[in-house]
Amino acid sequence: MKHYSQLTQEQRYIINLMLKIGLTQSKISEVIGIHKSTDCREIKRNRDGRGNLKNRVSIDERPAIVDTRSRVGDWEADTIIGKAHTQAIVSLTERESGLALIYKVDR
Numbered sequence: 001m002k003h004y005s006q007l008t009q010e011q012r013y014i015i016n017l018m019l020k021i022g023l024t025q026s027k028i029s030e031v032i033g034i035h036k037s038t039d040c041r042e043i044k045r046n047r048d049g050r051g052n053l054k055n056r057v058s059i060d061e062r063p064a065i066v067d068t069r070s071r072v073g074d075w076e077a078d079t080i081i082g083k084a085h086t087q088a089i090v091s092l093t094e095r096e097s098g099l100a101l102i103y104k105v106d107r
Helices: 007-019 025-032 034-043
Strands: 074-081 087-094 100-106
Touching: 007 025, 007 034, 007 074, 007 087, 025 100
Parallel strands: none
Antiparallel strands: 074 087, 087 100
């Protein structure tokens, strides 16, 4: 039997961000490396009525270790909005390894 482990705060943040840019739950599950039912439960369980993550922590409150880039699993996200807000580019970068996920989003 496979061992179940909870999603990390970073994974939850990435799920929320990817939903906002319009990725499907299947694509999100593939990128993060989780089963799509895990993604579905996470979305139902941890979103308020406006679609925001509950208990979200400000970047100002992140642990000091994140700035050292000494551990895997700390992600940065950036969004570039195109002219007339018809397209966007979203990048997710893992701080320690430099792994970057970049997506073009059409409105």
